[in-house]
Amino acid sequence: MGTQLDPEYVRTLRSDFAVAHKLLSDRCLYESAKWSAEALNGLPEDEVDDPEILIPDELKQLDQMSSSERRQYMLAKACFDCREYDRAARILEHCTSSKCCFLKWYARYISGEKKREEDSEVILGPLDGDATINKQVILIIDEIEEHFRTVAAAVYDPFLLYLYGVALIKHKCDKLAFEPLTRAVNIYPFNWAAWQELGRCVQNVDQLPFVLSQIPPTHVMSKMFEVSTSQELFQSTESVFATLAQLENIFPSFLYLKIQRAMLCYHALEYDDSAKLFDHVVREDPHRLDDMDMYSNVLYVTE
Amino acid sequence: MGTQLDPEYVRTLRSDFAVAHKLLSDRCLYESAKWSAEALNGLPEDEVDDPEILIPDELKQLDQMSSSERRQYMLAKACFDCREYDRAARILEHCTSSKCCFLKWYARYISGEKKREEDSEVILGPLDGDATINKQVILIIDEIEEHFRTVAAAVYDPFLLYLYGVALIKHKCDKLAFEPLTRAVNIYPFNWAAWQELGRCVQNVDQLPFVLSQIPPTHVMSKMFEVSTSQELFQSTESVFATLAQLENIFPSFLYLKIQRAMLCYHALEYDDSAKLFDHVVREDPHRLDDMDMYSNVLYVTE
DSSP: OOOOOOHHHHHHHHHHHHHHHHHHHHTTOHHHHHHHHHHHHHSOOOSSOOOOOOOOHHHHGGGOOOHHHHHHHHHHHHHHHTTOHHHHHHHTTTOOSHHHHHHHHHHHHHHHHHHHHHHSOSSSSTTSGGGSOOTHHHHHHHHHHHHHHHSOGGGOOHHHHHHHHHHHHHTTOHHHHHHHHHHHHHHOTTOHHHHHHHHHTOOSGGGHHHHHHTSOTTOHHHHHHHHHHHHHTTOOOHHHHHHHHHHHHHOTTOHHHHHHHHHHHHHTTOHHHHHHHHHHHHHHOTTOOTTTHHHHHHHHHHO | OOOOOOHHHHHHHHHHHHHHHHHHHHTTOHHHHHHHHHHHHHSOOOSSOOOOOOOOHHHHGGGOOOHHHHHHHHHHHHHHHTTOHHHHHHHTTTOOSHHHHHHHHHHHHHHHHHHHHHHSOSSSSTTSGGGSOOTHHHHHHHHHHHHHHHSOGGGOOHHHHHHHHHHHHHTTOHHHHHHHHHHHHHHOTTOHHHHHHHHHTOOSGGGHHHHHHTSOTTOHHHHHHHHHHHHHTTOOOHHHHHHHHHHHHHOTTOHHHHHHHHHHHHHTTOHHHHHHHHHHHHHHOTTOOTTTHHHHHHHHHHO
């Protein structure tokens, strides 16, 4: 089943996702790095050995920094890995390279999220949920804007654009976030986290055609976005299933896609198909928890 | 102050600690990677740019694996970074390379530690502390021993030897742990975690000379170990202060060494000197928490 794939295309994707895993891990975007690694492992098997991971020049320039800044980056990254976010941010305080700036602001964002969680009451109190704010967000927005004023728009760092979008959404400025997020995915389409944030900007199905007109046409990541966003908007249409089938042809073992299909079946009230797909995922990767909360709903209705 | 340092020696150390940061991060040994990065940042400033991080061939062979195993490693590493330890271990279940085996067993060890913490009662109950065991440990010991039976002793992986030592200590076999841990630090001296575990095997000061006879003589990491172990055994002797001074000459801004000096002063009842050193550390890196519990003791006695 499935149309014949060009082995060269598969090899290019293999390299793209391996590079993404590296770039995202370097920036402590762990969830997005995990998604890339899962996509990589979802591609068809290949007899040919993978080439060494070579980062293309235009992405390599995002890693440019002085030797002393590189040493500070290494310490800050290690602190972040040890969950010492404030310490990581302070180590990078005076750094100017965009990679260090990203990690500095991202560490402060995570630290702000942790403090917000601590400050918010358990449930249903006056400080529950959205009432408690991440106090770092407004400062991060200001500093990223200041940073962007110092560089030419042509050399915008897609990871900084992504983080700017995250902060704007957190600050309830979803409309303002749309522009930096679309720019981020156009410059570098392989950061899944940026697509997920872009998905948050799509409130209803009427907005989808405009959003799709703003992203790289025909790119495999655009198709992933189309399927995932349509699924979240309960669009179990033939066209969505067709795009999903194309992707499943490229990534025959990518469990994320299996789950998208399971959810689309669920929305289409095809509960037995949905349960079978979820069951397959559980057998393949029993400790995979992402998106599995829906499985209990499916089991409930099929009982 | 301090004798003149050979700039070539400093450059070699810079490269050694940068490589260590990479090898340790790759294996999710975050605390040890952080210590290496702090040591790297503690070396004197250098006008010359750092060379690219080049991993020596004998260490590169520790990273050897097939393409498909490398892809599984990338996914497992990402899962570990997302704290999905059981999932990481399962992804690597059938891998045979020593790097993948390390990450598989280390993930299972950490998962076992988490479950042990959950099982143990809060405090002072019958299941408190050591009464609850990490159920993975005995399995990991068996599997590592089985793995070692399949490879020539000459190609033992120092990270696996380290993990074997950790598991043996956890299993209350401190004496058995001594041999693999000394072997680990002799093969690869730049994993600080291995030295820390070796330090646990030294119960009293009488054992120290024998231990020191088993490690690489004159190596900078052996000196670090000598100072740290002596300090933990309350040996504020002239000879220890002399070794510490040598290290401070090589690493003028390494806060870990400042703390060793502060602790040695504390043991020697020189509380004011100790307080001044701790105060310096707090000003330099206010969010650094490691070893800072002693500072409150010092402040208490100097009040």
